[in-house]
Amino acid sequence: MKRPTIADIARRAGVSKGAVSYALNGQRGVSEATRRRILAIADEIGWNPHSAARALSGAAADTIGLALRRPARVLGFEPFYMELISGVEAELSDRAYALMLQIVADADAEVDVYRRWWGERRVDGVLICDLRVSDPRIPVVTDLHLPAVVVGGPEGVGDVPHVWNDDAAALIETVEYLAALGHRRIARVAGLPDLWHTRVRAGAFKEACGRLGVKWSQTIGTDYSGEEGAQATRRLLSGETRPTAVIYDNDVMAVAGLGVAQEMGLTVPGDLSIVAFDDSPLCRLVHPSLTALARDIPAYGALAARQLLAAIGGQSVGSVQDATARLVPRASTAKPRPVD
Numbered sequence: 218m219k220r221p222t223i224a225d226i227a228r229r230a231g232v233s234k235g236a237v238s239y240a241l242n243g244q245r246g247v248s249e250a251t252r253r254r255i256l257a258i259a260d261e262i263g264w265n266p267h268s269a270a271r272a273l274s275g276a277a278a279d280t281i282g283l284a285l286r287r288p289a290r291v292l293g294f295e296p297f298y299m300e301l302i303s304g305v306e307a308e309l310s311d312r313a314y315a316l317m318l319q320i321v322a323d324a325d326a327e328v329d330v331y332r333r334w335w336g337e338r339r340v341d342g343v344l345i346c347d348l349r350v351s352d353p354r355i356p357v358v359t360d361l362h363l364p365a366v367v368v369g370g371p372e373g374v375g376d377v378p379h380v381w382n383d384d385a386a387a388l389i390e391t392v393e394y395l396a397a398l399g400h401r402r403i404a405r406v407a408g409l410p411d412l413w414h415t416r417v418r419a420g421a422f423k424e425a426c427g428r429l430g431v432k433w434s435q436t437i438g439t440d441y442s443g444e445e446g447a448q449a450t451r452r453l454l455s456g457e458t459r460p461t462a463v464i465y466d467n468d469v470m471a472v473a474g475l476g477v478a479q480e481m482g483l484t485v486p487g488d489l490s491i492v493a494f495d496d497s498p499l500c501r502l503v504h505p506s507l508t509a510l511a512r513d514i515p516a517y518g519a520l521a522a523r524q525l526l527a528a529i530g531g532q533s534v535g536s537v538q539d540a541t542a543r544l545v546p547r548a549s550t551a552k553p554r555p556v557d
Contacts, residue, residue, distance in 0.1 A: 221264040229258050280315040281525055282340035284330045286347060288440070289320050295441060295469055296497035297514060301368070304518025305344070312526060328357050335363045342366070342529045344521055348373055348413040366525040368517070371536055373413050378534040380521045384414050385421035387510050387542040388464070391492055392425035394544055395462045398552045400490065402433040404460035406449045406470050410438045418466065433458055439470065446470025450477040454489070461553040462490040468499045471507055475549070486551035496545055505548035512542040
């Protein structure tokens with residue numbers, strides 16, 4: 218459909234284009250009744266100021282974009298993104314920059330958002346999260362010359378600057394800790410299988426279990442929600458072979474898994490040890506408190522924002538490794554009970 222124009226409004230209102238311009242810009246030259254009628258028509262037909270003038274002027278938007286391909290229901294209660302965004306916002310507010318956030322349904326929709334934002338000069342750059350295997354966003358931002366920083370890596374990012382932390386090292390440390398406690402049946406409730414960090418964690422989990430003599434291991438993928446985390450836990454605990462320890466890819470699923478274990482009459486950590494990725498306050502509010510892999514997620518978001526602002530400013534930026542998540546043992550892990 219053709220973008221609504223001032224001429225369309227003038228035709229509907231029965232006035233000149235000059236009168237429409239006066240009304241839309243709050244200038245004198247039209248009566249208040251005419252102004253209200255013109256504004257109502259503009260709203261009805263979806264008129265917005267054409268961004269071409271801003272684009273031609275070369276003015277900066279003083280805004281960065283973040284499009285997230287996650288269900289809104291998941292984002293509403295997932296602490297990771299709330300903490301990441303808080304760190305981004307803290308950095309941007311110091312520079313008088315704004316954050317434009319949009320939820321998208323799929324990869325095509327996300328790419329369309331980037332093209333529109335950049336073409337209309339709505340943003341000066343974007344943060345790319347949830348890096349995927351063969352991610353289509355990487356060549357798009359490169360071709361558009363759109364300043365971007367990937368929150369993830371170091372693989373799969375092409376030449377796009379990125380900030381990342383070592384998920385493999387964190388996962389290996391966790392398996393080593395559980396094996397040292399005596400666990401030989403360890404499961405993992407993972408996130409979306411096409412994400413790079415899910416693949417990295419899967420490889421580290423398999424390597425560590427094999428090296429440490431873990432006799433039985435299993436991974437179940439989910440969408441990161443508490444519902445799917447609970448379903449995966451029920452499957453694991455209802456199987457013929459039951460794990461003595463489960464590692465969850467986020468804290469929401471770990472809390473849900475704790476609830477399922479208690480629902481099924483199992484004690485934590487007596488019958489089942491639980492470890493969560495991302496040590497949000499959730500991990501310390503439940504009973505027993507959850508062993509978790511802790512990292513400063515707001516600082517991670519602030520680092521990504523600083524790198525993007527540097528790229529927007531024309532500085533040369535590349536790969537920056539953030540601190541690796543550290544294991545914080547709490548009451549949800551212990552030695553497994555002896556097998557009769």
